[in-house]
Amino acid sequence: MVERRTVRRFAWKVAFYASLLVLLAAVVFPFYWMVKTSMDTGAGLFAYPPRFLPTSYALDGYTQVVKQTAVGQWLWNSLIVATGSTVLALVAGVSGAYGLSRFRYRGKGTLALVVLTTQMMPPLVLIIPIYTIFIGLGLNDTLLGVALGNFAFSLPVVMWMMKAIFDSIPIEIEEAARVDGASWPYILVHVTLPIALPGLVATGIFTFLNGWDEFMFARTIVSSADKWVGTVGLASFIGAYVTAWDQILAAATIFTFPPVVLFLLVQKHFIAGLGAGAVKG
Amino acid sequence: MGDAPRRALFPLGRSARLALTPYLFLLPSFVALAVVFFYPMLRAVVLSVYSNTVGGGLGQFVGLDQYGAVLSSAYFPRVLRTSVLWTAGNVVFVWGIGLATALMLDRRFPGRAIARALFILPWAIPYVAAALIWGWMFDYEFGVLNYLVRATGLSSQKINFLLACPDALISLTGVSIWKLFPLGTVMFLAGLQTIPAEYYDAAKVDGAGPLQSFWYITLPGLRNVSIMLTLLITIWTFGRAFTIIFLLTEGGPAGCTENIVIRSYLEAFKFFHIGTASAIGVIVLVISLVFSVAYLAFAHRKAEANG
Numbered sequence: 040m041v042e043r044r045t046v047r048r049f050a051w052k053v054a055f056y057a058s059l060l061v062l063l064a065a066v067v068f069p070f071y072w073m074v075k076t077s078m079d080t081g082a083g084l085f086a087y088p089p090r091f092l093p094t095s096y097a098l099d100g101y102t103q104v105v106k107q108t109a110v111g112q113w114l115w116n117s118l119i120v121a122t123g124s125t126v127l128a129l130v131a132g133v134s135g136a137y138g139l140s141r142f143r144y145r146g147k148g149t150l151a152l153v154v155l156t157t158q159m160m161p162p163l164v165l166i167i168p169i170y171t172i173f174i175g176l177g178l179n180d181t182l183l184g185v186a187l188g189n190f191a192f193s194l195p196v197v198m199w200m201m202k203a204i205f206d207s208i209p210i211e212i213e214e215a216a217r218v219d220g221a222s223w224p225y226i227l228v229h230v231t232l233p234i235a236l237p238g239l240v241a242t243g244i245f246t247f248l249n250g251w252d253e254f255m256f257a258r259t260i261v262s263s264a265d266k267w268v269g270t271v272g273l274a275s276f277i278g279a280y281v282t283a284w285d286q287i288l289a290a291a292t293i294f295t296f297p298p299v300v301l302f303l304l305v306q307k308h309f310i311a312g313l314g315a316g317a318v319k320g
Numbered sequence: 321m322g323d324a325p326r327r328a329l330f331p332l333g334r335s336a337r338l339a340l341t342p343y344l345f346l347l348p349s350f351v352a353l354a355v356v357f358f359y360p361m362l363r364a365v366v367l368s369v370y371s372n373t374v375g376g377g378l379g380q381f382v383g384l385d386q387y388g389a390v391l392s393s394a395y396f397p398r399v400l401r402t403s404v405l406w407t408a409g410n411v412v413f414v415w416g417i418g419l420a421t422a423l424m425l426d427r428r429f430p431g432r433a434i435a436r437a438l439f440i441l442p443w444a445i446p447y448v449a450a451a452l453i454w455g456w457m458f459d460y461e462f463g464v465l466n467y468l469v470r471a472t473g474l475s476s477q478k479i480n481f482l483l484a485c486p487d488a489l490i491s492l493t494g495v496s497i498w499k500l501f502p503l504g505t506v507m508f509l510a511g512l513q514t515i516p517a518e519y520y521d522a523a524k525v526d527g528a529g530p531l532q533s534f535w536y537i538t539l540p541g542l543r544n545v546s547i548m549l550t551l552l553i554t555i556w557t558f559g560r561a562f563t564i565i566f567l568l569t570e571g572g573p574a575g576c577t578e579n580i581v582i583r584s585y586l587e588a589f590k591f592f593h594i595g596t597a598s599a600i601g602v603i604v605l606v607i608s609l610v611f612s613v614a615y616l617a618f619a620h621r622k623a624e625a626n627g
Binding site: 194 | 339341342343344345346348349350352353355356357358359360361363364367417420421424427429433435436437438439440441442443444445446447448449450451452453454455456457462464467471498506509510552555556559560562563566567581584585588594597598600601602604605608609612
């Protein structure tokens, strides 16, 4: 009897680890293949059957792509756009989420739903009118324009996530400060936000990655090559020189590196913060 | 006397100012939402009832003719079907893989933290980079996937991952699922942690097996997360599926991966039919709204019936 249970437990464990490893391998393989290909030289690149271990650790792909394209400039532009849109989205979004979470007023539930409806508007159709507005304001073909667009596109999700985080913080914590005569903005900045900090960090990372990732809007707004962000620059490889996969994937690796490192550094907080929003929302 | 000018500047009493406070907090964000979402959407509605012009200005007022033309066109049933298949594939697999990985990560085992980070990694990769990697792996001549499917015996012949139908749609849906499932993992993981451990202990005492525990405790405990996840993935993959398809096939081969979003892109930026593109966009919004309202009503009614 005891023996049968031990065998079953063992079989269960083997099945668990086997499925875990197979799933992990499938999820991680594309990353491995990207980095491996970026270091291959011509022979290893087009070998058949493919070589699963790196045939070389050549950095030719990297030096070539840095020399021949403005990949450094693209990264810098992406950094400006992602950082700018994150700061703006956090300032406006935190204030808006606080307004949606606290207070009692008419139309509160409707406003929260209005934020959700923005997620049903296809961005593509919004871009045409936004483009016209931006021309009027002189914002087309500027990084500021791209950052402003990304800011607004991220805003609903920031509001949604921060509202859930504020909802989970009991209002009693604020009432003591309220009795002492502190203003609402003071309470938000000095009492509530410090408690919400992990969630705020998670939301900020979410917004930053959104800005780093955005393609369609940047491609429409920006025309001059010196203002290309990373996504637009990378996309320009498609169809341009199809066979230099080591260079293309070197550029892709460079561009993937910052968000992946950022994510790995904070993933614990990120998962906790995003999770809190998910459960409440 | 000294108070008089101050009073003129702040004519509102304390209670009136208190009543205004929430709106002041909301003001910056709603102004931004109005400029980037609501005004452009309204503008799209206006554009959709005028005829197409080359310059992008308003043509003649045509009422609902654009809608009639889109809905009765030869392409509309096809792109709608592609969008529905794409959305359904994403929802089912993001839900399923998300739940499976969350259940695995919810257990204690050595290396759990590393496994968790790796499972969520695809979420951090930019879509454009993902398109490039998968484009190379899908390559017909040298792609690693064509080697793998034959080496593992999944297929005896090379697969035309991006240049055949419906293979291309399946391939692209796969890439999208790979990129999106971590959202399911994170949300389900958070949901699992809200289910009290005592429930499982009590079920064990009552003699429930793991399957029964899963069915009667885990699934109902994940109900809210599941509703939210399904809704978000549905409206996002229906109305926003663009980058992967645009970069890898641009809707081809033979329109096989052309969904409703790609179609409105082509109408706007390839054929310069701004009115038609706007009408398609409004149709996407209406479908999403109707679906969301119906889905939420259904989910809540079922919740009430159960609870």
